[in-house]
Amino acid sequence: MKYGETVLLRTFTKEKPREFIVCVSENEFHSDFGVIKLEQLTELSAGDTIFSHKGQQFLVQKPRMPDMFRHAQRSGAPIMPKDIGIIIAYTGLCKNDVVLDAGTGSGILAMYLGSIVKKVITYEVKANFADIARNNIAKAGLDNVEVRCGNIVEEIDKIDEKFDVITLDTIDSHEIIPKIRRVLMPGGFVVTYSPFIEQTIEIRKAMDRSGPWDAITIECIERPLSISERGTRPGTGGVGHTGYITIARM
Numbered sequence: 665m666k667y668g669e670t671v672l673l674r675t676f677t678k679e680k681p682r683e684f685i686v687c688v689s690e691n692e693f694h695s696d697f698g699v700i701k702l703e704q705l706t707e708l709s710a711g712d713t714i715f716s717h718k719g720q721q722f723l724v725q726k727p728r729m730p731d732m733f734r735h736a737q738r739s740g741a742p743i744m745p746k747d748i749g750i751i752i753a754y755t756g757l758c759k760n761d762v763v764l765d766a767g768t769g770s771g772i773l774a775m776y777l778g779s780i781v782k783k784v785i786t787y788e789v790k791a792n793f794a795d796i797a798r799n800n801i802a803k804a805g806l807d808n809v810e811v812r813c814g815n816i817v818e819e820i821d822k823i824d825e826k827f828d829v830i831t832l833d834t835i836d837s838h839e840i841i842p843k844i845r846r847v848l849m850p851g852g853f854v855v856t857y858s859p860f861i862e863q864t865i866e867i868r869k870a871m872d873r874s875g876p877w878d879a880i881t882i883e884c885i886e887r888p889l890s891i892s893e894r895g896t897r898p899g900t901g902g903v904g905h906t907g908y909i910t911i912a913r914m
């Protein structure tokens with residue numbers, strides 16, 4: 665591993681697995697499992713193991729996107745992995761694609777997309793949120809995700825690039841829809857994510873006015889199973905509603 669690289673340290677205890685995100689440096693990492701000298705990581709590769717001074721063994725791994733979802737610094741509420749999966753599957757996102765995303769928030773969706781596609785350009789209206797996202801993206805080791813600070817409703821008219829997929833997770837997505845045909849590749853997709861049905865109706869009306877669009881709106885319900893010695897059944901807690909996803913093709 666190189667200096668400055670983000671590393672996931674995972675260890676298994678009797679109770680549960682534990683994990684920590686660290687940065688390769690000359691510092692020490694302290695936890696209830698003891699001290700690890702982080703420069704030792706420069707002699708290790710992903711898949712190796714490292715021991716704390718108390719003898720606790722850790723797996724050394726490169727963080728993947730679900731790890732970044734758990735450990736990235738949060739600003740705006742991120743899109744959940746289940747909904748990101750839907751976006752990727754329904755648009756067929758692939759390594760040649762160029763994506764426009766707004767708003768960036770913590771950059772969770774932008775990072776997931778950046779780990780798959782050629783390039784992501786993402787707009788965030790709040791400068792401090794844009795900085796948090798840039799930091800998260802750098803920690804994820806992604807150099808193909810560009811965070812631009814600005815209001816996408818105004819900035820979209822100035823954009824020169826064309827995009828295979830556009831993802832919108834802003835309260836004003838319905839104001840952006842009438843402007844996106846110019847920057848969307850023929851056959852490209854626009855995806856909107858809205859927590860409320862009223863926002864979704866506004867988006868669908870904006871599509872009707874600026875169409876034709878081939879559009880569907882879906883909600884993805886995730887139901888984890890609870891597995892114990894007493895029996896197996898759907899869990900009684902967990903995530904309920906997150907958002908409505910509208911996927912439309914030009």
Ligand SMILES: C[S@@+](CC[C@H](N)C(=O)[O-])C[C@H]1O[C@@H](n2cnc3c(N)ncnc32)[C@H](O)[C@@H]1O
Binds near residue numbers: 767
């Ligand atoms: C719910 S968060 C987005 C979370 C993000 N999709 C993620 O997965 O981390 C919405 C973000 O959009 C930003 N935003 C709202 N309106 C915007 C606009 N018109 N242009 C750019 N960003 C905007 C907000 O500041 C907020 O950070």
